[in-house]
Amino acid sequence: MTGELYKLEPTNKFSxxxxxxxxxxxxxAEYWKLFKTYFVRRWYATSGDAKRKILLNTYTEDxxxxxxxxxxxxx
Numbered sequence: 759m760t761g762e763l764y765k766l767e768p769t770n771k772f773s774x775x776x777x778x779x780x781x782x783x784x785x786x787a788e789y790w791k792l793f794k795t796y797f798v799r800r801w802y803a804t805s806g807d808a809k810r811k812i813l814l815n816t817y818t819e820d821x822x823x824x825x826x827x828x829x830x831x832x833x
Contacts, residue, residue: 797825 766783775781800817804810815824 797821 764785799819799821801813802810803813818824
């Protein structure tokens, strides 16, 4: 992924998810993330006319809650 804003949309293979069950989505942001502080906080999800919901683990100033450490071997 490159850039700042993303949109994830389900494919026809998406079978849904159960309320209360965590969903883990791995995102690899390459070539433009030089510092941990480049990551945007307070990600949100919405669908159709639904009210947006902030993803709780990104509702923090502590980026270690949702960003893995950047190390020298990732260049």
